[in-house]
Amino acid sequence: MAERVAPEDLADALEPIVQQRIPGAQDAKIVNWKRTERGFSTETYLFDLEGAEHESAGYVFRRPPEVSLFPDYDLRRQFLVTERLAPTALPVPAVRWIDAGDNPLGTPYYVMDRIGNAEAPSDFPSYHTAGNYFDADEQGRARMWWECVETMARVHLLDPDELRLGFLAMPKFGDKPVEQIVNYLDWAVRWAAPELPPVMDRALAWLRENVYEPEHVTLVWGDARMSNILYTPDLSVAGVLDWEMAYVGDHEADLAWVLFLDWACSEYEGHPSLPGTPTREETVARYEELTGWKVQNLRYNEVLAAVLLSVPLLRLSTHLQLGENVSITGFCMHRLEQLLADV
Structure with a gap:
């Protein structure tokens, strides 16, 4: 597998893949790329597509951290659970694709849709204080x-x-x-x-x-x-x-x-x-x-x-x-x- 792409280079490396994988995004550009502050167990980024044919609330990119916090960390497990919960009444995000094999980003990763106009309660500081x-x-x-x-x-x-x-x-x-x-x-x-x-x-x-x-x-x-x-x-x-x-x-x-x-x-x-x-x-x-x-x-x-x-x-x-x-x-x-x- 290729070398792990540095965080500052991820958006540029992901853009041509997104252009191929998301319908109507062949000429789109990744914009508003931002790492989330949620947790350490999975490296997570949010991004939008500018110039895509279909409007979207945005996307989420996830990959393993450089140092795993669990001995059996498995990104594919996360993806499969989310995918298999999709037919239920639980409002899970729609997963787009996972690439767990050899790929230009140097690690397994997956992309899913972002749920817009919604917010999770605060972790740090506590939701009882902010x-x-x-x-x-x-x-x-x-x-x-x-x-x-x-x-x-x-x-x-x-x-x-x-x-x-x-x-x-x-x-x-x-x-x-x-x-x-x-x-x-x-x-x-x-x-x-x-x-x-x-x-x-x-x-x-x-x-x-x-x-x-x-x-x-x-x-x-x-x-x-x-x-x-x-x-x-x-x-x-x-x-x-x-x-x-x-x-x-x-x-x-x-x-x-x-x-x-x-x-x-x-x-x-x-x-x-x-x-x-x-x-x-x-x-x-x-x-x-x-x-x-x-x-x-x-x-x-x-x-x-x-x-x-x-x-x-x-x-x-x-x-x-x-x-x-x-x-x-x-x-x-x-x-x-x-x-x-x-x-």
Whole structure:
């Protein structure tokens, strides 16, 4: 494969490919090329086409990062999940094409349509302190929160087999779904960091000792949160994003992830949730109502969530020298200490 194209040269290298691959764009030029500020796990750019025959809200280009934050990073998995969710009621972006072979850009990449006139709540700073969730009134915030919970429930009510998502299972890590994700995480955190904090070893041991068989095995979004939902100005859901952490397992993992991240960006940061934000108890009750399933293993899955998020953060800390002056995994370890305090 060709050498990896530098970020500043990507637009010029992509333009002739786009001219060939997008109908009516043979004379178009890439304009408004901009790298997004979303996350580190996948390098993402937005762009428009000037001179194309068909109007568009724009496009998204994604490729692997220079240093992977997960040991099994696979761009093709993200593409396939998004593509196979397209026939469902979930508003996922339309994917255009993927090139995972030898190509002039030097890495696998894919292109998808951008969803216009919509915005995701802020990650950094927290949506409790900035962005469209912060700017909304109490009623608007409640609507955004419930839209997120309802979207998550819709994900879990899908049939992974009908959607041909069986490739998201992890049979090499065990025979059953919870065993698989625990063994995967044990492998992944040790790949991410040469030495683990003692609480991480305790958490992994506790997860192994308490493996259970879930009543329902579903598609797990993996990164379920408001910041992966695009909301229109009237606060309805326009897009559901980011499937790189998706797997097949216990649906409660997503509910735990939402609650864990909300705790991290409110209580842990030292400020209360914004008025209008439903409580943890209200969220669990609403989720049970939407799915018809009793939530039975929430603490287990919150431990799982804190371990899972530690993988990319440990990798950033140990291999990219981020967080030298402050522990970027501190909130994960703090939450694990809380959750394991009385077990």
